[in-house]
Each structure stands twice: as structure tokens, then as C-alpha cells.
Amino acid sequence: MSGHTVERMLRWYPAGWRDRYGDELVALMEDDLGGAPPSARYRWSIATAGLRERALASGLLGRSAGADERMRTGVQLVLAGWAACIFAGAVFAKIAEHFAPALAAPHRAIPQDAFDAVQGAAALAAACTLLAIAVALRALVGFVRAGGWSTLRRPVLQAGAPSILVVVALARLAPWAHSLSNAARNGGDPAYGAAFVAWALLVAGALALWARAGAVAFRGLRPTGRTLGAIGALATIVAVAILAVTAAVALWWAQIALHAPWFLHGTPAGSAGSPWDPTLAGAACVMLLALGVAQHGVSRIVGARRELASHRD
Amino acid sequence: MRAPSARRSNDPPLLILTSLADGPKHGHALAKDIEAFAGVALGPGTLYGAITRLEERGLIEPVPSDDRRRPYRITPAGAEALASAVAEMHRLAAEGAARLGLSLGTIA
Incomplete structure (x- = not known):
């Protein structure tokens, strides 16, 4: 799995989330995949979760974002x-x-x-x-x-x-x-x-x-x-x-x-x-x-x- | 985020709390442990989504570490939430067993 692939997959997440959890998620991907490329299902899991985090961070869904x-x-x-x-x-x-x-x-x-x-x-x-x-x-x-x-x-x-x-x-x-x-x-x-x-x-x-x-x-x-x-x-x-x-x-x-x-x-x-x-x-x-x-x-x-x-x- | 659900034994937050109940683990170790005891393979997005929500609610916390593989541990509030979910599951299991005329001890 190349650094470029990891970078692209992390981009699904909002910047604040990447700052807090990005390194951990990269470490998890390295442990999960070794050097192998991620499967479509693996990419899907990251993409949907990243979009969900974006929706939560922007206040579109849930109550993670503040009331303002x-x-x-x-x-x-x-x-x-x-x-x-x-x-x-x-x-x-x-x-x-x-x-x-x-x-x-x-x-x-x-x-x-x-x-x-x-x-x-x-x-x-x-x-x-x-x-x-x-x-x-x-x-x-x-x-x-x-x-x-x-x-x-x-x-x-x-x-x-x-x-x-x-x-x-x-x-x-x-x-x-x-x-x-x-x-x-x-x-x-x-x-x-x-x-x-x-x-x-x-x-x-x-x-x-x-x-x-x-x-x-x-x-x-x-x-x-x-x-x-x-x-x-x-x-x-x-x-x-x-x-x-x-x-x-x-x-x-x-x-x-x-x-x-x-x-x-x-x-x-x-x-x-x-x-x-x-x-x-x-x-x-x-x-x-x-x-x-x-x-x-x-x-x-x-x-x-x-x-x-x-x-x- | 909803509370860890006792009605869904494959609920990711509940699985993570259960895994952390016997000691801190990092992401990969959590995923492997959960797959071993529950047979549920959590995708990386689901796992870290649940970790994010559990940390927001103060049910788990990161253990200080220089490693990128940061371990998490269950907090007292998390242990309480897990105990409550386990008690509810136990009540539900006991009710089901009683209605089936089974003893909980005989159910594999």
C-alpha cells in the first residue's frame, strides 16, 4: 500500500478528525494490509466512515458538532x-x-x-x-x-x-x-x-x-x-x-x-x-x-x- | 451516539467496550480480539467511527503513548455502561430461556 493511497483514503475524513486519529488509522491500515493494496470493501469502509465524520463535524448529522x-x-x-x-x-x-x-x-x-x-x-x-x-x-x-x-x-x-x-x-x-x-x-x-x-x-x-x-x-x-x-x-x-x-x-x-x-x-x-x-x-x-x-x-x-x-x- | 446497545450483540461500541474490559488495546489488536470472541470483522472505518464516538462520550480514553498505534482503555463510565448493557442482555437471555423452558447454563 503506497503512501499516496493512504493519503487519498485519509482525505475522506475532515481535517480535525485526521489531526486527531489520522496517524492511528494509518497504523491500523499498515497492520491490516501489510504491503497489499486495500480491497474495494476496505476502501468503502474508509470512504463511508469518512463521509459520516464529515457530516457529523459539519453539523449535518448527529450531535457531535456544537449547537451553534x-x-x-x-x-x-x-x-x-x-x-x-x-x-x-x-x-x-x-x-x-x-x-x-x-x-x-x-x-x-x-x-x-x-x-x-x-x-x-x-x-x-x-x-x-x-x-x-x-x-x-x-x-x-x-x-x-x-x-x-x-x-x-x-x-x-x-x-x-x-x-x-x-x-x-x-x-x-x-x-x-x-x-x-x-x-x-x-x-x-x-x-x-x-x-x-x-x-x-x-x-x-x-x-x-x-x-x-x-x-x-x-x-x-x-x-x-x-x-x-x-x-x-x-x-x-x-x-x-x-x-x-x-x-x-x-x-x-x-x-x-x-x-x-x-x-x-x-x-x-x-x-x-x-x-x-x-x-x-x-x-x-x-x-x-x-x-x-x-x-x-x-x-x-x-x-x-x-x-x-x-x-x- | 446511541448508548451501547444490549439488544444488538454485534453493536461496535459494545464490542469495543467488551474487548477493552480486560485491558488496553490499540486498533488492530481490538479488531483481532473482537473477531476472535464475537466472530465480527469490523472494517477500519466502523472501528474508528465507534472509537471516536466512545471517546467523545468519555467511555474510553487513549493511553499516553509515543507509538502511532495508540492503545485505548475503558474508563469508569465505560465500565458502568458495559455493566448496564451486560445486565440488560442477561435479563433478556434469561427471559428467552425461561420462555423456551431452558436453563441458561445448558445453552451453548
Whole structure:
């Protein structure tokens, strides 16, 4: 077993764990294997245990990490869930564009309420995110002044570059969209369709990179317990909003499937149509994933809050 | 981490506490001993994951050593946790034996 192999296997573990147990684990591997290369099963044991230690150290699982660390991880999970939900929500908004005329008047109220609920919940979540940034601003300024910009520069630049591309591409895409008919915009013009998908992927990438930059910044902050508690509470509201968005999208889809399935395929009103739409199904899957991630984040926040409260009592 | 479980006799923390009950051992010696008395081959990741959790809970502690093969010993809290798990297993075994009409001494 070469030193390089050992080094690679140890990299599954977090740095703190390697500092404490790394030498012992290497000695165990030497005793177990002699000079022989490790089997796939042996590597698997190290890899899964290393990832588990990483999850425990970051507060993603268990209670090994402190309550503050678990609260931070919970907030970061909600932020990641919200970024995914924004993307899926934008896809939904594009699909749902001009849906009302496709429905007979008596069937319009519920899907319209569901659509309004999606917008209201998204606005609430966006407001909470901005409020959380405002609450964290003082700690962020302190972090940057203490030399944190060197940590932040790379993720911020990586997120900024595709964001500029998104704006530039939108400036080209918007006049093109306005020059097309509804039918051409909704799949009739393959060139426009391909350009829109490329732009949407760029938006998704930019969102993911901003979420990552936010997570890096948040990990570097040293907010007071009160500030962290406030951010945790706002993150919990964001997670509830993601739940509301997902439920409202499901209700909207069910209503359209029931009363105007043709709308999902752009075929004439009253024609036969399947309620199944792969793009909408993809968006719904991303929303469900976002919801799962955010709810796990909330469970970490709630557990950490309980522990912090019990320490205060 | 859950307490060493008396309901799962192949529970790694319980196996490690049992192995350390008769004296300190390092990782490789622990794995060999556990395989010998319980027939359970703990992978390196499982073994060190359990050692990490047991040390966090103060149930085992490292013995000062210059060797990379650092031995561990059971702490008083670890001995108490092991005794409690053994007592629970004994109660469970006695109940099972009684319901089967067997004497614990006759079960191999």
C-alpha cells in the first residue's frame, strides 16, 4: 500500500478528525494490509466512515458538532433549498404563463389562488432572505475587515461572472422573445427554445454559485447568539414558504390537469391532452428535493435552538 | 451516539467496550480480539467511527503513548455502561430461556 493511497483514503475524513486519529488509522491500515493494496470493501469502509465524520463535524448529522455549528448548517441547508426552489419556481412561472384564459371562468378561482399563493410565498421567502442578510451585515462587515475577503473573493467572483452573463444574455433574449408569437415562444421556435434553455441553465448555475458564496460567507461569520437565533428563525420561515410554494404548485397542476390539460401542451382548448408534462414534473422534483433539504435544515435549527435554550435555563 | 446497545450483540461500541474490559488495546489488536470472541470483522472505518464516538462520550480514553498505534482503555463510565448493557442482555437471555423452558447454563 503506497503512501499516496493512504493519503487519498485519509482525505475522506475532515481535517480535525485526521489531526486527531489520522496517524492511528494509518497504523491500523499498515497492520491490516501489510504491503497489499486495500480491497474495494476496505476502501468503502474508509470512504463511508469518512463521509459520516464529515457530516457529523459539519453539523449535518448527529450531535457531535456544537449547537451553534448545527444551527449554521441548518441555515445553510435552507439557503441551498431556497436557491433550488427559486430555479424550479422560475420554470413553473414560465410554464404557467397566461394560464387563466385556458380555463373556463368557473374553474379559474382555485388555480389562480394557487398561483397567487406561489408568488406570495416566494415573496415572503425573498423578504426573509434579504432580512437575514441585513441582520448578518454587521457580522459580515466584521468578517471582511478581519481579512475574510481573501476567503470570499473566489466564490464571489465565480458567482459574479455567470451573473453578468445572465444579464447580458437576458438583454439579447428579451427583444427576441417579444418579436415571437406565444406559440413560437412556447416551443414553436427551436432556436429560441435552445437559447432559453441555455439561459435557464446559466441562471441555475449562477444561483448555485451565489448560494455557495453565501454559505462560505455564513461559515466565516461569528455572529452573536441573538443574531444567529434571528437568522435561524428567518430560515425557518423560508422553509415554511418553500413548503407553501410546493403545495401550491401541486394544487395548480392538479387543477390544470383536471380542467385544462391541453394547456400544458399548447394544443387547442378542449382537445385531448395528458396532464403529464416532463418539464413541470422536473420542476416539481427539484421543489420536492429543495423541500427535503430545507426541512432537514429546519430540524437541525430546531434541535440546536432547543439545546441552546436548555443551556440558558 | 446511541448508548451501547444490549439488544444488538454485534453493536461496535459494545464490542469495543467488551474487548477493552480486560485491558488496553490499540486498533488492530481490538479488531483481532473482537473477531476472535464475537466472530465480527469490523472494517477500519466502523472501528474508528465507534472509537471516536466512545471517546467523545468519555467511555474510553487513549493511553499516553509515543507509538502511532495508540492503545485505548475503558474508563469508569465505560465500565458502568458495559455493566448496564451486560445486565440488560442477561435479563433478556434469561427471559428467552425461561420462555423456551431452558436453563441458561445448558445453552451453548
